[in-house]
Amino acid sequence: MINKQVLLVLLMLLLAVSCSVPRGLPAPEELPYETKGAAFYVKLHDGSVYRGELIAAENDALYVLPAENQHPNMKRQSGVVQIPWDAVDNYRVYYAHGKSLVWFVPVYTIMTFSHGWFAFLTMPFNLIATLTAHFTSQHEHVLRKKDIAPEELGLFARFPQGIPTDVALQDII
């Protein structure tokens, strides 16, 4: 019974960790020099998903430039995708990468081998603590829908003012 519960907690944490942040994000200290929009994840009511750069967030629609390496299940688009707000179910903004604390997980787990009997307690304890620390650190610079309102998304868009009038969507790369 205890093993099942502990394993369940660990499995949930591992799954959470596996929901990793996108690659290629700037470091927090590089944000003042970042010229592009933040990495953006948006899920629509119809279940489709887009991942890519947040180009603009206007009153009636979002504009996302899908990443080239998006998941196979996602719709592939060339150029910027316009997404009406009423189609949006959920979104997340990834504006910087967090510090990786993943090395604590194996190191601390191995340390518990020296704890003998107590390892039954200290090993899961260490696993939970280090995985949680790594997960929260990785997601330090992630904003979920509840953290940022739609009207604030412009802060992390390439064009906070909206799509410039002289720029055609198909020209944006």
Place this chain on the structure above:
Amino acid sequence: MRQNIITRFVLISLAAGLLSACSPVRDIRFRAHYHDANDLLYAAAQESDLPYLKAHLKDGGIVLFSESWDVDMQKEIVTGDGQHFDFNRRFVRDGEMVVSVDSVVIFETNKMPKNNDQSRISSLSVLGGLNTALGIYCLAVPKACFGSCPTFYLDGDQEFHYARAEGFSNAIAPGLEYTDIDALNIYTTTGGTFPLTMKNEAYETHNVRSLKLLAVPREEDQRVYHTQDDKFYLARQRVELTSARSGNDDVTYLLNKDDQTEYFSLADPDNLRSTEEVFLQFDNPGNIQQLGLVAGFRQSLMTTYLLYNAFDHMGNLYGDLLATVSIAEDDAPTIADVLYEQLGGISAYLRNSHKNEWVYQGTWYETGPIAINHQLMLLDAAHPEEEIHIKLEMNRGMWRLDYLHLTEIIEKVVPLEIQAERVYANKKHDEDLLQIMLDGDAYLVSQPGDTYRFEFELPAIHDDYELFLSATGFYMVWGREEWQKEKDLYSLYMMRHHPGRYLKKHAQAYKEYEKVMEEAFWGSRVKHQIISGHDK
């Protein structure tokens, strides 16, 4: 009980995990947008350091200014060193920039975002420190962390806190091999196949010559107990404890149930050899021919600590000295014998109210801190006409008591001996191992981490049996590198020949060990209350 442990463990783990991790900072105020240059200037004036500035241009381009920039409101320009990028963020030029305020649609300022990395790493460092400290401690006192002798489990109980028996704890060398009988304390059996799992959870080599199940048929409301000298008695009726006192403390609630809520006292800080008394009272049990006292008990980690001290003192002679134990022809006492003589077991005395004296009844002694022993002591109290008063004498900090009750002895019985029908090594059926176990002269050799499952068939002629485990063998503790450095033959000599002085001298060191290990070791499983005249 078990659910409580699980709940406590999960809650502690989650709390500690969250504490160590600290929640992420969800604060977007490190970045701000201004549509008007005056607003930008006003905001910049509130800051001690000039914020980083980006100018988003109407054509979709962007100018990144370096750390120094200026807004000239008369000329309506922004100046400073910077870089210009077009709407696709292709580099245009860098150097001195002069940007008209009219061409800027949004000014963006950035500060370094806050994060909790430092507190997160600090918390993990504390955890790392605790891991290291416990690791060092376990290396210094391995017996306290790495188990002891074979441990036996019923199905479903796979973790050492739930071990039902530990085999031949005193047999630390081939010459000290003996048969150890432990009650499995199962309230009902359902017949058929009875599985038992044996584990080697220590840095030891276990040599098991024989493993048998001892079974005694019983009827409803009957139990079978064994005594210190391994005689078996059928019993019925349970006379509950009505009062138990240690000094001025009422400890009845700790001793009146078989629930692993244990009575335990801390050792005397001045001398490890120090006696304590616990006074028990039972209601008049009525007209009973033969009365027995039944107890659930086990040792604290004191003997474990002292045994490992002895190994430490042996240093690089550890192997040689243990070998001499096996080949010695005289009856010279071993260190284990000396410790038993000094620290003793749990002695029981019955009150004779007519003569106003305490009459010695017997002593329980079983080595090992893991599995609880369940044993009987026959009392010389036929036809008691009044309430029963019993005094227990034992060394302080040496024993943990779970429960005590009286019972009516029906008769002496001889158990059936049942050999294993099947043996599984690490979940694989192994016929060769079964033959070794049935041989009687061969040994099943178990190394650290090994797990064996034995399946016994209970005879179908009875529905219910009281079960005991009989294990014969010896084990050898693996020498450790640290011992090579710590040879102290004088202390070993003192331990063997002047144990009284030795136990006095090492009391303080043991108290340090006890403070950490007893609480940590047992706190993770059982409820107990520490009662000690010196340490309350």
